[in-house]
Amino acid sequence: xxxxxxxxxxxxxxxxxxxxxxxxxxxxxxxxxxxxxxxxxxxxxxxxxxxxxxxxxxxxxxxxxxxxxxxxxxxxxxxxxxxxxxxxxxxxxxxxxxxxxxxxxxxx
Amino acid sequence: xxxxxxxxxxxxxxxxxxxxxxxxxxxxxxxxxxxxxxxxxxxxxxxxxxxxxxxxxxxxxxxxxxxxxxxxxxxxxxxxxxxxxxxxxxxxxxxxxxxxxxxxxxxxxxxxxxxxxxxxxxxxxxxxxxxxxxxxxxxxxxxxxxxxxxxxxxxxxxxxxxxxxxxxxxxxxxx
Numbered sequence: 439x440x441x442x443x444x445x446x447x448x449x450x451x452x453x454x455x456x457x458x459x460x461x462x463x464x465x466x467x468x469x470x471x472x473x474x475x476x477x478x479x480x481x482x483x484x485x486x487x488x489x490x491x492x493x494x495x496x497x498x499x500x501x502x503x504x505x506x507x508x509x510x511x512x513x514x515x516x517x518x519x520x521x522x523x524x525x526x527x528x529x530x531x532x533x534x535x536x537x538x539x540x541x542x543x544x545x546x
Numbered sequence: 547x548x549x550x551x552x553x554x555x556x557x558x559x560x561x562x563x564x565x566x567x568x569x570x571x572x573x574x575x576x577x578x579x580x581x582x583x584x585x586x587x588x589x590x591x592x593x594x595x596x597x598x599x600x601x602x603x604x605x606x607x608x609x610x611x612x613x614x615x616x617x618x619x620x621x622x623x624x625x626x627x628x629x630x631x632x633x634x635x636x637x638x639x640x641x642x643x644x645x646x647x648x649x650x651x652x653x654x655x656x657x658x659x660x661x662x663x664x665x666x667x668x669x670x671x672x673x674x675x676x677x678x679x680x681x682x683x684x685x686x687x688x689x690x691x692x693x694x695x696x697x698x699x700x701x702x703x704x705x706x707x708x709x710x711x712x713x714x715x716x717x718x719x720x721x
Contacts, residue, residue: 507688
């Protein structure tokens with residue numbers, strides 16, 4: 439049982455890294471994926487899942503175009519199916535450049 | 547006066563908290579960004595179960611329908627959404643129906659948005675180490691808007707009805 443779990447996690451780790459490799463550097467509409475980090479962790483329901491921390495080039499406006507993000511998500515869902523990833527894939531989107539938040543500006 | 551939860555209101559709140567129209571430098575307070583993500587998730591949850599209850603009880607009063615929505619469970623909605631994603635194997639008894647639902651890219655987007663937002667809400671409320679930025683939070687809010695728009699169209703179509711029927715049946719009545 440335990441060894442099967444290890445094999446599943448190892449297979450999915452390889453799949454998660456492959457998924458990250460597929461998307462890194464790719465452009466969706468006007469939005470380029472600058473970097474991706476893949477990790478396997480437990481989600482809020484204590485289920486093992488893939489987490490992709492995706493750094494995107496800074497948006498022109500307040501955020502990235504919705505269509506670009508939809509395209510990115512569909513690409514990842516297709517990729518996960520092709521790679522036979524059995525785990526849920528969660529995305530965390532961040533801009534390339536971080537800037538201070540209001541409370542931090544007050545603290546300075 | 548009773549004021550039901552209109553999913554538009556938490557969406558608007560999410561926009562305000564995440565500084566959608568802000569012109570100032572920097573980003574909103576971290577607590578506001580976290581609350582905005584949480585509000586976006588609840589907006590989508592209430593929109594989905596509202597549609598499902600309307601399909602289930604088309605002739606009932608609003609009040610009875612609102613009472614029925616209290617029986618919908620977050621994890622049950624997530625279960626249906628997880629089945630809809632292409633990489634997962636749906637359970638045997640729902641397989642045929644789920645494969646039909648999957649023929650709609652829009653419904654896959656709705657299911658994926660629900661899953662993403664539910665996890666993001668959990669991180670926003672509990673995870674100290676989770677990073678919430680203005681662009682990232684607004685992208686999640688846009689995901690909720692996009693899912694709402696797509697489900698608004700799909701709920702009138704057979705695959706959308708099938709999706710909502712599964713959402714209704716996945717939840718158990720709570721005595």
